[in-house]
Amino acid sequence: MARNKYNVDEELETGFNLGYLKRLLGYMKPYKVKIFISVLLMLLSSSISLIGPVIAKTALDNYIPNRNINGLIVLSTLYVLIFISIAIIMRHRMFTMGEVGQSILVDMRHDLFKNLQYVPFNYYDSRPHGKILVRVVNYINSLSDILSNGFVNLIADMVTLIMTIIFMSFLSIKLTLVTLIGIPILLAVMLSIKNAQRRAYQKLSSKQSNLNAYIHESINGIRVTQSFSRKKENMNIYEELCTDCSDSWMKAVSLNFLVWPSIETISVISISLIYIFGILVFKGGISVGLLVAFISYVWIFWAPITNIGNFYNTLINAMAYLERIFEAMDEKPEYDKEDAKTFKDVKGDVTFKDVYFEYEKDIPILENINMNIKSGEKVALVGPTGAGKTTIVNLLSRFYRIKSGNIFIDGTDINDVTLKSLRKEVGVMLQDPFVFSGTIMENIRYGRLSATDEEVINAAKIVRADDFIKDFNDGYNTYLNEQGSGLSVGQKQLISFARVLLADPKILILDEATSSIDTETEALLQEGIEELLKGRTSFVIAHRLSTIVNSNKIMYVGDKKILEEGTHEDLLKVKGLYYNLYKSQYIEV
Template sequence: MKKDSPHLKRFYYPLDQAVEKPFNWKQMLRLLHYLKPYVKNLLPSAILAMLLSTIVRLIVPILIGKVVIDMAIKDENVSLLTYLIIGISILYLISYIANMFRIKLVNILGQRVIYDLRKSLFSHVQRLSHNFFDKRSAGSILVRILNDVNSLQELFTNGIINLLMDIIMLSGIIVILFVLSPKLALAVLVILPIMFLISTKLRRTIRRAWQSVRIQKSRLNSHLNESMQGIRITQSFSQEKENTEFFNGVNTDNYENERIAMKKSAYFGPFVELSNAIGTVILISYGAHLIITGDIVVGTFVSFAFYLGMFWEPISRLGQIYNQLLVAMASSERIFEFLDEQPNVMEKKHAKKFENMKGNIVFDKVQFSYDQDRIALHEISLEMKQGQTVALVGHTGSGKSTIANLISRFYDPTKGSVKIDGNDLRDMNLTSLRENISVVLQDTFIFSGTIMENIRFGRPEATDEEVKEAAKVVGANDFIKRLSHGYETEVEERGNILSAGERQLLSFARALLANPRILILDEATASIDTETEVKIQLALKKLLEGRTAIMIAHRLSTIREADNIIVLEHGRILEQGNHEQLMQSKGEYYELVKSQFDMLDAL
């Protein structure tokens, strides 16, 4: 599917763009910082095992060339040859055991680092403000926590230790080659500068390709997440074919980006093989000449042959490690972008905690904008007293939910202040604030797990009896008892086995169990039938005693008993009072009630 397709445009987020940047060593050091907890145990043991196997590999070719060939075989010393064979066998056994421990240790190390990194990323994302999630799809966030972190696994399990091992191996080989024969060493290593120049040119294009892979995977996951969430809508409108075609387009882009990245990364391997072949030809031709002229002996030539074979192996691995570094850099950029994201709602260092919150809420000339072009609230001032039930009414976009969000401090006012019990919320501890507030939304969210676990979510320490009592109060106990396993029934993802009304009742019980001082009901009864709603209204009269309740409702029959009804329009307060007062004034509220009753009469 082409990028200018109108369907595909929604997946080309401005926040997910491939950017041409130099290799960021500072960022790589930051990534390696996650090894810090293991520098005293796992890492030193893995490095020790690596050094032991590397030293053995560097010693053996000298023993074969200088001792086995130039001494034992040349002098026909059978006993020396026997001892050498046994000794070399023991060295290889030591190398094997050391490698076995190295592989085991680096795998443990890598898995622990990945665990720590994913935990750190998830914990940080949990603390970010709503503004962060407003700008990103759930799929793109999942990609960074899952795929981008997973892509670092190879670097931490093999790359870092292998990088050290190969650098030590190459350095050791080069030193030994120049000690054995400077002339022959210069001849066989003449290809290295050419390799360096070509690999440098490949670096930028390979890194850009892996950036594109990460971004395309994010888009693919975004579409998958959206498709699964909206499968009922897709089937309702018979758009399965269109959705499949769209997925094929995104999947094709993902395939092409992956193929291009792998193709560019694969350039390095054959080039190393070609370099190896050139080096071998130089060794044979020039090495034979040096033997004939007496500059080197046969044992030195044999050692050179061994070392040359060993030399290109780490060179090839370094190319693979470099690819890993490029993938890690592309992923780490995206991971650290999230880790560097700061909440818009910041908690002060010495924020005060709410002690025995009463629930007096004051909006003092509050203005709020979600973005620069749209003002949601225009310097409104209002008061919600302790124990009052306050209803917010108005057309869609009037600012009702914005007021609720500001009370929970999901956002901060652009101007003015929101106070509870005389405390500006910006001065208060967020946890202590939200522990005293329960929110029930129209689009309620039920987690995978049992009925009991979902109700207890708001107060994990609650007893089973307290959970059941909360369910009884809101009228949920009857339908829960009819389920196959009662309160231990698994509700599956998003509560799929429950009806919309049943899910709403569960969320209502969850909010009440938390025993809040402030209760926010945002269209909370919209998905409940009239009979159930009557039961809830009766229960609310008792449950809301002493609590401040904010009710947002389009169905005006549910807010008749509210102590104060605030009518909003385009972020401004038009009028406020109780039901009787507003009906007598015959203002906007009167017209809203009248229009709803007219609609009912028409039906």
């Protein structure tokens, strides 16, 4: 399957969509009461702040010329109380919206992670896991500011802007019109750079994704890196990715910086025009107090415009991340049909009928796969690496959707049953064992949380995992770090084996289940496996042919088909592909 790499920019599969912004607002709906209260507090704070210039005008035009000390004391006290009130209101608003913003981030991260639990395997096969991780963590975190402050501040700034214009109009209609001259110019500047900003932030998000993917890959492969002394080469790659990321960031913020200087320049010009028109053009109609008050209102007028400009920059940035977040959130999950049935009383008959599968369009991996397996039979799949053996059993578990054909269990198409009930009956021991952080007991119980400690220990004994677990100081309560560091690959395989066994499936898939286990332990394990497989349908993929000679059926997979099928003795008599494979491992046949 074509796989996006750490040095390949991700292309968005969907274009710019304002619906994403609507969806973001939808996440705010459950917190509308707190948001409404925050907006009211913000408006109250803005309204109180507008009283300041009126106080200044009264002091300059009335109290100072008349030497009204008591009046000045009252105005000064009122001025201090105004700013104390604003500080208290702002503190409460910031705390409330901070809490709301973080709650929304938790909700979005929950929905994204939930969808990632259901998307099919080909989603993970087609991109580095670091590029998925960056969406769940970094991109969603980048929305914090716009959710905590952005939208509430936008509403408050818009209302403050309108109220400021009203206050200015009461003082002087003519000066108000002069002030508004700069607005069309500012809008023209912002609209002219909008598309360039969006493209710049999309490129930045791609470079950040690439960097995160490489870091994730490097950490996972650090043992290989150090064993091959690849540190210098890897640092060169890392520095190149960092440079790409830095260059993209500089390009994006350079466009952002066009907005703030534009607002500052236009605001300074408008204030200069106020002085010119107020002193030279509108002679005799404007007092010093009115001019000072009006200039104060002009500064207040441009403050929310600056905030709106900053919000605009933040929104353009956020949209680049939202597009990628919602793209992942909209990835089609592997859901059940509306009328899907629940598997009950499964016996274990398995049928493949004309199954055709491809990872990439028009590049078949399997063609015309047919098989009929009776309940309780042990089926071995052999053949060269890459022939499609693991793919066959993955299709049985519905990890991937087949292109055409049908797969039946007990005569029921696996697409017609719920995924949960299907995978409860099909246990898979993967080729690469995975151990989660937690105790050994928790790892084995992962597939059946209701299992008792005795059942966990019994499963471990059957697969011979108990032999090494009991040697740990804490036994089954031994805590394992991420990916089971400190355990050998063979020990992790045994723990994974016990996990599958405990789930007690009717159909068992063993994909190279004993490949990392020493010969002595494997011999003991085979006894437990044979006992376990009694009464179960099983599919075994193994390169060591000694482990599958007693299978009811052996199928040789190659050239996208099942080329040979029969028992061990029957296939040896044919002297075909299986015979040659067996002969290559054992001199005497």
